[in-house]
Amino acid sequence: MDRLAETALIGGERSDAMDHCLAGITRLSGEVKDASGYIPPYDQRTYGEAIKALQEKLEETRKSHAPKPKFSFKSKSPSALSLSDAAELAAEKRRAVPGYLSPSPNASFVNTPSYINTPANERAHDEQDSLHEENEQPRQEGKPAGTTNTETKAQSPPADPAQESDRPSLxxxxxxxxxxxxxxxxxxxxxxxxxxxxxxxxxxxxxxxxxxxxxxxxxxxxxxxxxxxxxxxxxxxxxxxxxxxxxxxxxxxxxxxxxxxxxxxxxxxxxxxxxxxxxxxxxxxxxxxxxxxxxxxxxxxxxxxxxxxxxxxxxxxxxxxxxxxxxxxxxxxxxxxxxxxxxxxxxxxxxxxxxxxxxxxxxxxxxxxxxxxxxxxx
CATH class of the missing domain: 2.160.20.70 (Pectate Lyase C-like)
Structure with a gap:
């Protein structure tokens, strides 16, 4: 637990480490329960107090290291989560990282550590570049920034429902x-x-x-x-x-x-x-x-x-x-x-x-x- 502060928030590593600590404490509690038949009552009480102290320490550590979000939404639609996780999956394929699907900062799931940290600002830079290109094109055509080309959008083919249903979703x-x-x-x-x-x-x-x-x-x-x-x-x-x-x-x-x-x-x-x-x-x-x-x-x-x-x-x-x-x-x-x-x-x-x-x-x-x-x- 003392090393939780050293784990990175990126990729859900800290949350994953806390889950492993919780599983370990639960396992210890089960082992003490199994050994209750031959452990003296005083030792049982001592072990029980130690396990309770570990649980309280983990909860205090979780609260002390909990990130303070700048803003939050009350709910998030499954489609938004799907698009975010799909974008992260595509980014990992570009970097040729096999094995794990790292969650986005907004995803609700965590995975086991991939041990290759994903830069937290990479997708943000991609989105900024995309927005910059979108605003630059109207300027080159003599249109004010922020306007959209409705003719181009009208010519774009509609999304295939089958492809949408096959997107990774968490x-x-x-x-x-x-x-x-x-x-x-x-x-x-x-x-x-x-x-x-x-x-x-x-x-x-x-x-x-x-x-x-x-x-x-x-x-x-x-x-x-x-x-x-x-x-x-x-x-x-x-x-x-x-x-x-x-x-x-x-x-x-x-x-x-x-x-x-x-x-x-x-x-x-x-x-x-x-x-x-x-x-x-x-x-x-x-x-x-x-x-x-x-x-x-x-x-x-x-x-x-x-x-x-x-x-x-x-x-x-x-x-x-x-x-x-x-x-x-x-x-x-x-x-x-x-x-x-x-x-x-x-x-x-x-x-x-x-x-x-x-x-x-x-x-x-x-x-x-x-x-x-x-x-x-x-």
Whole structure:
């Protein structure tokens, strides 16, 4: 925490560092809870006070280093966020920086550090140059600065709706959270995200690591989550108080706690699940289920209710495409213990950091090998 002041605000590095500190404190709290059976009461009280002091220190540090914005808007439309993030993505492609999608200064998401700092004023200079050129052209034509050429605009072709829908989009507001059209990025929803008691949607993701667990365990769970068209990705959904609808997911790993689980048209997916009702799959194959990893279960039990308070029916699967009561469904199975991701991987590698690329994280959790593992299991 003492080094937080040395981290840069550019690229969301300071916010990302604070999220890692929060996850570490939560992990320590879970470890103390697990050791309560053999630690003397005095030591338990001492450790509890130390953890509380760390939490208070982190909150004080967060407030002391919080930037003071010159102005703010009450709300921001998803389209504005999409254009900003798309512009930043284009700038990174010009600089040939692979791997991460750095957020704009106004974006609501943070990513793991790219370790190549993006100049904060580069896009501002580009916008100033564009505005300067726009004003210079009317002067050359004998028109006052600020006037527009309506004839040129009239001749411009209209924007293609299909292209607009394919733009990268990261949006979190007081009414919803959505991520779409991402490839090869590591996205972490920060603990400072707006109200998470809202619906969340993920769509059109490929080769990504998406971690939504921090705010849903630190504050409140999502009201619901919808995941569509995701391939070769790791998605940590955190806690969902309502239903989870998963459609068109292939060769991926999902981690979530929810009240209702519905999966359609999915193939070769490993699901680490805590569900308080019977999960339902339909038109799926190669789906393997496992209990929620201990690391994530500890996060949820430490910050919210104890998951053991309500029966966990993670392995009571109903396959609507297999109605034979005498034979088990060939479309799903339990994930073998030898294929499960070790708890230290969830704790040390999945959060990212120096030396861990998106590809390294996906390989560590078995993305890319889920297809062969599911085939062997069936």
């Amino acid at each position: 949006s979190t507001t007081t009414t919803s959270t959505s991520i779409s059209n991402q490839s090869g990025t590591h996205i972490i929803l920060p603990s400072s995200a707006p109200n998470t008691r809202t619906p969340c949607s993920l769509s059109k993701l490929s080769g990504c690591v998406v971690d939504l667990s921090v705010p849903t365990t630190a504050t409140a769970p999502f009201a619901s989550i919808t995941i569509t068209s995701v391939s070769s990705s790791l998605v940590l959904c955190g806690s969902v108080s309502g239903p989870a609808h998963i459609t068109g997911v292939k060769s991926s790993v999902l981690v979530l706690k929810c009240r209702q689980f519905r999966m359609h048209d999915c193939e070769n997916v490993d699901v680490y699940l805590h569900c308080t009702s019977r999960p339902i799959i339909e038109n799926c194959k190669g789906i393997r289920f496992a209990v929620l990893p201990k690391f994530h279960s500890d996060l949820i039990s430490t910050s919210q209710e104890d998951p053991s308070a309500v029966p966990n029916q993670w392995n009571q699967i109903d396959d609507f495409k297999w109605l034979s009561p005498d034979k088990p469904s060939p479309n799903w199975s339990l994930l073998p213990a030898e294929d499960s991701v070790p708890d230290e991987t969830w704790r040390e590698i999945v959060p990212g950091g120096p030396g861990w690329s998106v590809g390294d994280i996906l390989k560590a959790v078995g993305v890319g090998s889920t297809a062969s593992g599911a085939a062997n299991g069936s």
